[in-house]
Amino acid sequence: MNKELLIKIKSDPNLYNYLKYHSYWYKDLKRRPERFNEFVYEMKKEYKLTVTDKISNVNDKITFVRTFLDMLN
Numbered sequence: 001m002n003k004e005l006l007i008k009i010k011s012d013p014n015l016y017n018y019l020k021y022h023s024y025w026y027k028d029l030k031r032r033p034e035r036f037n038e039f040v041y042e043m044k045k046e047y048k049l050t051v052t053d054k055i056s057n058v059n060d061k062i063t064f065v066r067t068f069l070d071m072l073n
Contacts, residue, residue: 001030008036018043 009015018039019025025039044050048057 001026002033005029005033005036014047014049015040015043018046 009019022042025042028035029039041050
């Protein structure tokens, strides 16, 4: 794996942990470093860090607050 990729992975704890638990990516990135974006996307999907997950999380929080306020009235 090239040094630039290693620096990117070690600078982000989520990427580093994902690589630790999904070691098959290490071999894949070593052979094909152009798949780094796919690696990042897979990590975001697993850790629920995609934009749609964030929107869903905000929506759930709004629903919770609305339900709580309805109970108070």
